Amino acid sequence: MNNKDEKICPLCGERNACQVGTSNQCWCHTIKVPQDLLDKIPQEKKGKACICYLCIKEYLQHQKIK
Ligand SMILES: [Zn+2]
Numbered sequence: 494m495n496n497k498d499e500k501i502c503p504l505c506g507e508r509n510a511c512q513v514g515t516s517n518q519c520w521c522h523t524i525k526v527p528q529d530l531l532d533k534i535p536q537e538k539k540g541k542a543c544i545c546y547l548c549i550k551e552y553l554q555h556q557k558i559k
């Protein structure tokens with residue numbers, strides 16, 4: 494099985510540093526990912542790959558600016 498995709502952010506294509514599958518709890522379980530971002534994930538990647546922290550941070554910053 495090739496689960497490399499799960500380590501790549503589906504939005505920016507960079508490594509998402511996801512900890513799922515290790516003994517550590519992934520940071521993505523403690524942060525609430527905005528629904529807008531979830532909607533941008535391609536259907537086949539949904540529920541598999543985590544969005545990276547940078548994408549979430551960037552999104553939240555844009556929200557504040559407006
Ligand atoms: Zn990203």
Ligand SMILES: [Zn+2]
Pocket residue numbers: 510511512513519520521522543
């Ligand atoms: Zn994760």
